[in-house]
Amino acid sequence: MKQQQHPLDFVFKPKSVAVTGASPGKNGLMFLSCYINSGYKGKLYPINSKGGEVCGLKAYTSINELPEPVDFVMCCIPNTAVPDFIRDCGAKGVKVVCVFTAGFSEAGTEEGRRLELEVVRAARESGVRVVGPNCLGPYTPEVGLSFTVDFPSESGSVAFLCQSGGNSVSTTREAAARGVRFSKVISYGNACNINECDYLEYLDQDDETEIVAIYIEGVRDGPRFHRTLAKLCQRKPVVILKGGFTQAGAKAAASHTGSLAGSDLVLDGLLKQAGAIRVDSLEEMVDVLVTFYLLPTPQGRRLSIVGAGGGSTVLATDDWARNGFFLPQLPPAIREELRRSIPNEAGLILHNPVDLSLFAFGPNAEFFLTTLVNRADYADLTIFHQGFGQSGWIPSDTTEALLDNAINAYLKVKSQTDRPLLLVLQHLISGWDWKKGVDDVQKRCTAAGIPVYHSMFGAAKAVDTVLRYYEKRRNGA
Amino acid sequence: MKQQQHPLDFVFKPKSVAVTGASPGKNGLMFLSCYINSGYKGKLYPINSKGGEVCGLKAYTSINELPEPVDFVMCCIPNTAVPDFIRDCGAKGVKVVCVFTAGFSEAGTEEGRRLELEVVRAARESGVRVVGPNCLGPYTPEVGLSFTVDFPSESGSVAFLCQSGGNSVSTTREAAARGVRFSKVISYGNACNINECDYLEYLDQDDETEIVAIYIEGVRDGPRFHRTLAKLCQRKPVVILKGGFTQAGAKAAASHTGSLAGSDLVLDGLLKQAGAIRVDSLEEMVDVLVTFYLLPTPQGRRLSIVGAGGGSTVLATDDWARNGFFLPQLPPAIREELRRSIPNEAGLILHNPVDLSLFAFGPNAEFFLTTLVNRADYADLTIFHQGFGQSGWIPSDTTEALLDNAINAYLKVKSQTDRPLLLVLQHLISGWDWKKGVDDVQKRCTAAGIPVYHSMFGAAKAVDTVLRYYEKRRNGA
Numbered sequence: 001m002k003q004q005q006h007p008l009d010f011v012f013k014p015k016s017v018a019v020t021g022a023s024p025g026k027n028g029l030m031f032l033s034c035y036i037n038s039g040y041k042g043k044l045y046p047i048n049s050k051g052g053e054v055c056g057l058k059a060y061t062s063i064n065e066l067p068e069p070v071d072f073v074m075c076c077i078p079n080t081a082v083p084d085f086i087r088d089c090g091a092k093g094v095k096v097v098c099v100f101t102a103g104f105s106e107a108g109t110e111e112g113r114r115l116e117l118e119v120v121r122a123a124r125e126s127g128v129r130v131v132g133p134n135c136l137g138p139y140t141p142e143v144g145l146s147f148t149v150d151f152p153s154e155s156g157s158v159a160f161l162c163q164s165g166g167n168s169v170s171t172t173r174e175a176a177a178r179g180v181r182f183s184k185v186i187s188y189g190n191a192c193n194i195n196e197c198d199y200l201e202y203l204d205q206d207d208e209t210e211i212v213a214i215y216i217e218g219v220r221d222g223p224r225f226h227r228t229l230a231k232l233c234q235r236k237p238v239v240i241l242k243g244g245f246t247q248a249g250a251k252a253a254a255s256h257t258g259s260l261a262g263s264d265l266v267l268d269g270l271l272k273q274a275g276a277i278r279v280d281s282l283e284e285m286v287d288v289l290v291t292f293y294l295l296p297t298p299q300g301r302r303l304s305i306v307g308a309g310g311g312s313t314v315l316a317t318d319d320w321a322r323n324g325f326f327l328p329q330l331p332p333a334i335r336e337e338l339r340r341s342i343p344n345e346a347g348l349i350l351h352n353p354v355d356l357s358l359f360a361f362g363p364n365a366e367f368f369l370t371t372l373v374n375r376a377d378y379a380d381l382t383i384f385h386q387g388f389g390q391s392g393w394i395p396s397d398t399t400e401a402l403l404d405n406a407i408n409a410y411l412k413v414k415s416q417t418d419r420p421l422l423l424v425l426q427h428l429i430s431g432w433d434w435k436k437g438v439d440d441v442q443k444r445c446t447a448a449g450i451p452v453y454h455s456m457f458g459a460a461k462a463v464d465t466v467l468r469y470y471e472k473r474r475n476g477a
Numbered sequence: 478m479k480q481q482q483h484p485l486d487f488v489f490k491p492k493s494v495a496v497t498g499a500s501p502g503k504n505g506l507m508f509l510s511c512y513i514n515s516g517y518k519g520k521l522y523p524i525n526s527k528g529g530e531v532c533g534l535k536a537y538t539s540i541n542e543l544p545e546p547v548d549f550v551m552c553c554i555p556n557t558a559v560p561d562f563i564r565d566c567g568a569k570g571v572k573v574v575c576v577f578t579a580g581f582s583e584a585g586t587e588e589g590r591r592l593e594l595e596v597v598r599a600a601r602e603s604g605v606r607v608v609g610p611n612c613l614g615p616y617t618p619e620v621g622l623s624f625t626v627d628f629p630s631e632s633g634s635v636a637f638l639c640q641s642g643g644n645s646v647s648t649t650r651e652a653a654a655r656g657v658r659f660s661k662v663i664s665y666g667n668a669c670n671i672n673e674c675d676y677l678e679y680l681d682q683d684d685e686t687e688i689v690a691i692y693i694e695g696v697r698d699g700p701r702f703h704r705t706l707a708k709l710c711q712r713k714p715v716v717i718l719k720g721g722f723t724q725a726g727a728k729a730a731a732s733h734t735g736s737l738a739g740s741d742l743v744l745d746g747l748l749k750q751a752g753a754i755r756v757d758s759l760e761e762m763v764d765v766l767v768t769f770y771l772l773p774t775p776q777g778r779r780l781s782i783v784g785a786g787g788g789s790t791v792l793a794t795d796d797w798a799r800n801g802f803f804l805p806q807l808p809p810a811i812r813e814e815l816r817r818s819i820p821n822e823a824g825l826i827l828h829n830p831v832d833l834s835l836f837a838f839g840p841n842a843e844f845f846l847t848t849l850v851n852r853a854d855y856a857d858l859t860i861f862h863q864g865f866g867q868s869g870w871i872p873s874d875t876t877e878a879l880l881d882n883a884i885n886a887y888l889k890v891k892s893q894t895d896r897p898l899l900l901v902l903q904h905l906i907s908g909w910d911w912k913k914g915v916d917d918v919q920k921r922c923t924a925a926g927i928p929v930y931h932s933m934f935g936a937a938k939a940v941d942t943v944l945r946y947y948e949k950r951r952n953g954a
Binding site: 106108162163164165166167168170171174215217243244245246247248249251252253255256257280281282283286309310311312313314315317318319320321322326327349351353355387427428454455457 | 639640645720721725759763786788790791792794795796803832934
């Protein structure tokens with residue numbers, strides 16, 4: 001007996017896709033280009049009023065003309081034409097229509113609200129499920145479906161449910177640049193037919209998804225959302241950012257996705273009760289995702305901090321200490337071992353935190369780091385931090401070599417251990433001329449599975465958040 | 478009658494400078510190169526054991542050999558030799574010795590503490606004033622003295638008193654990249670002879686300094702520090718970051734600058750009572766400096782927010798609202814005027830906050846922004862925000878032109894108005910490939926006097942901090 005497919009399978013893993021408005025200067029062409037660029041594995045049908053050929057594919061002049069009832073249609077036609085288009089799709093046997101077009105309830109006009117109700121009715125009557133309107137739709141690397149040209153082609157276990165198109169792009173891209181890989185991402189807009197609860201239920205039973213991130217501006221059905229979220233939180237970590245949680249922000253959210261926000265206090269209680277992890281910014285969301293995804297969970301809060309720079313070492317220690325971590329003493333045996341290896345230790349601080357000073361860039365770097373990490377039974381987590389700013393102290397013609405030394409040391413340590421370690425490359429500390437260098441370091445370290453952060457406090461807060469999540473679960477809360 | 482010079486004039490504006498250890502591979506050469514590179518205007522004397530010529534300058538083999546008693550000596554000789562060197566300098570008539578060398582009280586050894594006491598005694602007995610040890614010394618653009626190769630050569634009105642060398646480099650560089658200019662910066666290390674109070678008293682009477690930033694790890698004389706700081710705060714805004722304010726951080730600070738930290742609660746009370754502005758990070762310090770230095774003070778908390786991107790607009794509104802700002806309605810007349818100028822307003826949100834969507838990059842950008850800002854009697858401050866991430870929506874061959882359009886619009890608005898406005902270029906929102914573009918935008922906008930921030934919350938918090946500072950002063954607090 002054939003198992004029935006979940007309707008949202010057609011959203012995330014359609015076997016065939018049609019794109020309307022697929023002609024030069026139209027938004028449909030952007031989607032078509034993205035799908036081709038990301039290597040979509042199913043059948044792809046451009047639709048435009050003139051037919052012909054687009055991006056090397058035969059174009060059709062209407063949904064009726066298609067040789068098959070496609071699973072998924074990306075719809076970029078004018079808002080007033082959308083309801084009838086959905087009915088046409090229903091007649092053709094299309095499963096899902098994703099409406100990119102804006103100008104519905106979020107427009108704040110009577111006409112916009114009416115049109116959105118029309119969309120809802122057309123969907124219900126024609127049996128088509130609708131994503132959006134006012135959204136970018138799905139990114140599913142497994143089937144090669146992406147709404148940008150630069151998201152990774154590899155899959156991972158993070159799902160991101162995002163009510164904003166722009167935020168789905170920036171957050172996914174930044175998380176991806178730092179090593180997070182996604183099972184699926186959906187920019188879902190006004191959520192007039194398939195809503196956030198439908199997505200959450202789907203992600204709950206989705207074996208490819210282990211961690212769920214949510215950016216949400218408004219909830220369509222409070223009680224169901226609470227139930228669904230609580231159930232999901234029982235099985236998977238859920239990181240959530242509520243956009244429009246202030247009164248002014250809520251007003252802006254109404255204009256953006258037609259969302260009606262409730263009291264923030266009520267929402268905050270609801271999220272806590274459900275067991276979700278609430279974050280205050282997209283930056284914090286990425287930090288938490290990187291931590292869940294890349295950092296082996298530390299067994300405790302004992303830290304070893306290793307870096308270059310006295311002042312940044314002091315501030316790093318403050319940032320971790322105020323997030324509930326502490327620094328045990330560096331065992332005298334390790335200290336002696338390090339000390340023996342160098343003739344002159346001026347500027348080097350052999351306590352915990354360790355300030356390697358310029359040794360971080362020198363030939364001893366690898367020896368220092370491996371000794372500090374591989375023998376680090378005294379710590380549950382090692383923090384590397386490194387600025388690459390040119391201070392005049394390092395002749396610029398040798399910077400490449402020095403950088404390489406430092407990076408190779410990180411990579412060597414990582415290759416030798418499963419111990420939790422992370423790297424903080426602070427924006428502030430890395431001079432403008434060196435930013436490219438920092439990007440390269442991040443790329444190489446991320447590829448090796450090292451979690452990279454851009455702010456010391458952000459890293460400390462994220463690891464604290466993740467540890468508190470596991471502590472709560474251990475306590476059965 | 479000749480007015481007597483303040484001893485610290487010889488620190489910040491020496492008429493002649495000698496540098497020890499000025500030979501290849503030695504730290505002295507780094508300082509010498511920096512001084513030459515920054516165009517030091519006084520007499521410059523390299524000292525090394527072999528004499529000869531260094532960087533085109535005649536080198537001397539000892540301080541005694543110099544043809545004149547110099548105002549300032551940068552001392553990079555081994556720690557044990559420093560006390561005698563200071564006595565030699567005294568005999569020669571040198572005014573100030575700045576000790577770069579580390580290995581004094583911060584080493585945490587009996588020997589280190591003893592050596593530092595020796596330095597103090599040598600200074601007192603020989604009449605020489607000592608900066609440091611364990612520091613980089615002064616950056617005074619007016620006389621062309623700098624301890625890096627990339628600080629600006631123009632002067633400004635911000636003084637930065639910094640106990641950490643690394644932090645003085647990263648913070649000054651970042652603030653400079655965002656348009657802040659300095660009267661003087663000092664990396665002052667262990668502060669064994671000239672201490673933080675001496676610097677504060679000097680900056681209090683310094684007409685070139687209007688704003689003071691402080692990074693401090695330990696206070697040598699609590700009561701005097703409190704008195705001096707309170708007096709300074711009466712006349713100038715003082716922004717202060719205390720490094721090592723947690724117990725673990727304080728231990729690290731002891732290893733870094735030999736600082737003994739007191740209770741953070743006591744310090745916090747002391748700073749508040751004195752009227753100083755306490756910040757939690759160097760990033761926040763730079764945000765506050767940029768605000769004091771570049772933003773015309775808003776007369777109230779009514780905001781106009783203008784940007785591209787629905788989700789980022791919602792989050793921007795939240796960030797400002799939770800820092801005590803509010804958004805009045807966009808006057809209908811302005812709304813109508815904007816609406817008339819475009820045939821199709823889909824995606825555009827003509828409320829406050831305004832989401833310009835892709836119009837932010839189009840030919841209408843300048844018209845939109847000038848209309849929104851020049852007629853903005855309804856707002857005290859305009860926030861521009863802009864991501865430059867390539868989402869696949871903008872063909873990459875036209876990105877340069879689009880960026881240019883957006884930047885030119887900002888610059889045009891700024892050139893036409895004295896109204897407070899600022900620009901937020903968020904790291905997260907700007908894709909990696911576009912980072913260089915963002916740097917260019919920042920450079921051009923900063924050069925035009927537009928304050929630029931890298932985090933929306935950071936910008937909101939900094940403007941709130943500055944407004945609260947002026948509100949308190951108006952209330953005579």
